[in-house]
Amino acid sequence: MSIESLIHYFNNKIDLTPEEINFVKTNFQARTIKRRQFILQEGDICKFNTFVVEGCLKLYKVDEHGKEHNLQFALEDSWVGDLESFYKETPSQLYIEALEKSTVLQITQKKQIELYLSYPKFDRIFRVLAENAMIAYQHRVLQNISSTAEERYTAFLKKSPQLLNRISNVQIASYIGVTPEFLSTIRKKITLA
Amino acid sequence: MSIESLIHYFNNKIDLTPEEINFVKTNFQARTIKRRQFILQEGDICKFNTFVVEGCLKLYKVDEHGKEHNLQFALEDSWVGDLESFYKETPSQLYIEALEKSTVLQITQKKQIELYLSYPKFDRIFRVLAENAMIAYQHRVLQNISSTAEERYTAFLKKSPQLLNRISNVQIASYIGVTPEFLSTIRKKITLA
DNA sequence: CGCGACGTTGATTTGCCTCAACGATTGTGG
DNA sequence: CCACAATCGTTGAGGCAAATCAACGTCGCG
Numbered sequence: 001m002s003i004e005s006l007i008h009y010f011n012n013k014i015d016l017t018p019e020e021i022n023f024v025k026t027n028f029q030a031r032t033i034k035r036r037q038f039i040l041q042e043g044d045i046c047k048f049n050t051f052v053v054e055g056c057l058k059l060y061k062v063d064e065h066g067k068e069h070n071l072q073f074a075l076e077d078s079w080v081g082d083l084e085s086f087y088k089e090t091p092s093q094l095y096i097e098a099l100e101k102s103t104v105l106q107i108t109q110k111k112q113i114e115l116y117l118s119y120p121k122f123d124r125i126f127r128v129l130a131e132n133a134m135i136a137y138q139h140r141v142l143q144n145i146s147s148t149a150e151e152r153y154t155a156f157l158k159k160s161p162q163l164l165n166r167i168s169n170v171q172i173a174s175y176i177g178v179t180p181e182f183l184s185t186i187r188k189k190i191t192l193a
Numbered sequence: 194m195s196i197e198s199l200i201h202y203f204n205n206k207i208d209l210t211p212e213e214i215n216f217v218k219t220n221f222q223a224r225t226i227k228r229r230q231f232i233l234q235e236g237d238i239c240k241f242n243t244f245v246v247e248g249c250l251k252l253y254k255v256d257e258h259g260k261e262h263n264l265q266f267a268l269e270d271s272w273v274g275d276l277e278s279f280y281k282e283t284p285s286q287l288y289i290e291a292l293e294k295s296t297v298l299q300i301t302q303k304k305q306i307e308l309y310l311s312y313p314k315f316d317r318i319f320r321v322l323a324e325n326a327m328i329a330y331q332h333r334v335l336q337n338i339s340s341t342a343e344e345r346y347t348a349f350l351k352k353s354p355q356l357l358n359r360i361s362n363v364q365i366a367s368y369i370g371v372t373p374e375f376l377s378t379i380r381k382k383i384t385l386a
Numbered sequence: 387c388g389c390g391a392c393g394t395t396g397a398t399t400t401g402c403c404t405c406a407a408c409g410a411t412t413g414t415g416g
Numbered sequence: 417c418c419a420c421a422a423t424c425g426t427t428g429a430g431g432c433a434a435a436t437c438a439a440c441g442t443c444g445c446g
Contacts, residue, residue: 061335061339063339067339069335069338069339071331071334071335083324083327083328084328087324116317120313120314120316120317121313123313123316123317123320124309124313124316124320126320126324127316127317127319127320127323130320130323130324130326130327131276131280131319131323133323133327134276134323134326134327134330135276135277137327137330137331137333137334138264138330140330140334141264141330141333141334141337142254142262142264144334144337144338144370145262145337145370146254146256146260146262148401148402149401149402168423168424168425169424169425170423170424170425177337177338178402178403179402179403179404180424180425180426181402181403181404181405181425181426181427182401182402182403183425184425184426184427185402185426185427187425187426188426188427341433341434342433342434361391361392361393362392362393363391363392363393371434371435372434372435372436373392373393373394374393374394374395374434374435374436374437375433375434375435376393377393377394377395378394378395378434380393380394381394381395387446388445388446389444389445389446390443390444390445390446391442391443391444391445392441392442392443392444393440393441393442393443394439394440394441394442395438395439395440396437396438396439397436397437397438398435398436398437398438399434399435399436399437400433400434400435400436401432401433401434401435402431402432402433402434403430403431403432403433404429404430404431404432405428405429405430405431406427406428406429407426407427407428408425408426408427409424409425409426410423410424410425410426411422411423411424411425412421412422412423412424413420413421413422413423414418414419414420414421414422415418415419415420415421416417416418416419416420
């Protein structure tokens with residue numbers, strides 16, 4: 001059962017009581033997502049907070065010219081969602097789409113709030129998660145401001161070498177903020193050097 | 194007393210008990226910072242989480258060419274610190290410097306942890322703060338990837354018009370990720386249009 | 387008063403984009 | 417399971433947004 005991996009994930013951070021385990025088991029819903037299937041589209045309200053058990057999804061925005069800009073790749077044991085839309089119940093500006101066939105566990109906003117109110121331990125767990133995500137985005141802002149595309153690409157490779165085999169260069173280009181064509185010239189330059 | 198503004202700030206989110214108020218009063222330390230004074234420098238461990246009562250500070254990085262890149266302006270009723278360095282007790286890569294004479298309230302890492310352990314309410318408060326900060330940085334990453342410098346500047350003006358009178362264009366340029374020279378040509382173009 | 391930070395302008399350079407084209411992979415429907 | 421379509425990765429020519437470098441007047445602060 002995929003729910004076991006979520007229990008295991010939480011226990012790795014702070015041990016859960018039987019009662020908490022029970023709440024998690026009854027309020028997270030398993031779901032399988034096909035490749036190219038969406039679990040969130042622009043204009044929709046983000047109904048779920050999503051934990052990835054297996055597979056890979058991307059969180060991205062489509063700009064006014066129709067171009068996609070990747071904010072996040074969500075792999076095994078990570079969370080994905082548009083938190084702003086999720087908590088405030090406002091229309092999302094983002095998309096979440098599966099890059100591979102994936103299995104996920106989802107909780108509704110109501111139940112997520114109930115989780116916090118009933119078991120404050122989860123305030124702590126999700127506080128730490130949010131802090132770490134914030135720190136990661138800070139690094140990314142600094143990198144976008146201060147580094148060249150080549151530096152961003154090599155930093156990406158260093159930080160996420162596992163993704164190289166799983167994700168196309170088109171997706172990586174969109175994540176680091178360059179066109180696929182220019183990423184190609186970067187890659188050529190690197191292999192020559 | 195400046196501590197009252199912090200109590201008020203917390204009460205605006207979730208009402209504090211007398212005991213919690215007492216903990217806050219005894220564990221946050223007031224401090225005044227002169228203009229151009231640092232409360233964090235690269236290489237140091239970030240010893241404090243800082244609440245700004247009055248004034249304005251900037252959080253920034255200096256790159257290998259000696260250029261500054263602003264991550265955050267911290268005004269009244271906001272928090273500033275290098276959370277990564279603060280929690281992990283690792284050397285910081287960032288600077289925090291006062292842009293104006295400021296008064297702040299600071300808590301040490303030990304006491305911040307104690308705050309969470311003794312009063313889980315603060316896990317919730319800081320979870321929400323971290324989530325909101327994360328969302329703001331997501332927007333900034335998307336903007337850096339998908340918008341021109343002119344769009345970033347007008348978005349900045351729209352979101353933070355109060356800052357125009359308080360902060361030099363050099364600082365704003367560093368925040369939106371352009372050179373002061375180019376910001377100047379952007380501003381000229383806008384006033385003409 | 388004088389010095390350093392600021393804001394601006396202009397000339398030149400460069401990093402990256404756009405558009406177009408092509409072979410190689412991948413995926414999929416019949 | 418094959419054939420065709422779609423996506424991917426690459427290359428090249430040309431163009432634009434923004435950086436760099438240099439210079440200069442202004443202002444606020446010490």
